[in-house]
Amino acid sequence: MVPNSFIVTLSCPDRPGIVHAVSGALLEAGCNISESRQYESRETGTFFMRVTVATSAPREELEASLAPVAEAFDMKLGIFTDGERVRTLIMCSKDGRTLNDLLFQQRSGALPIEVPVIVSNHTELAPMAEFYGIPFVHLPVTSATKAEAEAKLLALVEEHGIELVVLARYMQILSDDLCRALEGRAINIHHSFLPSFKGAKPYHQAHARGVKIIGATAHYVTADLDEGPIIEQEVIRVDHSKTPEQFVQLGRDVEGRTLCRAVQWHAEHRVLLDGTRTVVFD
Template structure:
């Protein structure tokens, strides 16, 4: 008989007996545990767990076995089919580096996502989407068209049954309403320097100040600009010999790697929200 693979994620108030109860329910459903991680947050008193299992039982049987445990412990429970690609909409503007990283890894099979559509407020990256065989939708945005463009975006999300939206150097600020509509399923990438540089040409600003560290932060999108729960970060050291143009190139490399890791961990259901923080079972 075919063996099915499932991923179980859960969070609940911490108390004794959670792991025992979950393991017992999985055993009752004929599951073999292939991977298990857990964490108790000292900040919120919340218990988090992610379990990968193999079983001959179907999804319905697993849900039925876990339901009494979820109710008894007031769990927020997730059940996902292992290996299933997450349907992902990518948003971009003119910089195609991170878009290319995502589409290349998707095609290579190293990123567990399926990209049915790319959306941009410009047309420059249409040839790149076409190269990868992904439909490209141009949604121009200005002060007068922003609300209409965001409504069309949400329509695309519904039409293509999108589970994740990735902002791959999309140079527009999303409205509070759109951020709320996409809460927990939209990831953004931005540079992160010590100190921080905002506005135009941040790498050139960093070069002018003689920074010694550059990096990137991937986080969930919220109404607070660039302040959503952080999924992944990376920094690299630089020195006085690097030009501003070299910092730009190095920064784009870091941004691409950081965003791809964040997308992979989300798609593998390894990221759980703990208030304004994340628990990442990487």
């Protein structure tokens, strides 16, 4: 019989005996551990662990073996089928480069996600969605229709069984209520100049100030704008010879790579929240 492969993630207050208890429960379920990573956060006193196991036992048996351990150690426990694609809704506006990066990586098999729907407040990227064969939903947003549009978005999340929402250059600020509804399962990308270069044309502002490093940050969405727990960052060096337009192009390339890595790590259940920070078992 081909064994089942599962990913087990957990976080709990740190204390002696956690690894021993978890290992014993996995042994009881007939599991062979193929990968194990762990980390103790000194700042929060929290223990984190990610384990990949192979077993002939079904998921229910694995859950039953781990349940007493989770209760005894007050664990936040996750059990996932290894390789299972995460159902992902992508939101975008008019700039399609980051969206295309995600869809290309998904189609090539590099991103373990399934995209059943794309949502946009504009219609410019509908042809790209059609090219990839993904339904496109236009949800225009104004100050008068914002609440209605967000209610429709949550209805789409429910309808399609969405596990992750990705903001791929979606140029609208989400309400606090929506951020709370999507807490821990919505990822955004922005240029790393924030908060130094806010507003329109941040790359042009950076060029005018003669910056030497540009980059991007992928983070979880929270009610505090662009202040959510950081998943991944990347920077590249630039110099005086680059034009503002070249800054934009280089920045967009970095944004695409950074967002794709963040989505991949989330989909592979490698990211665990530690207060305002993340633990990433990359």
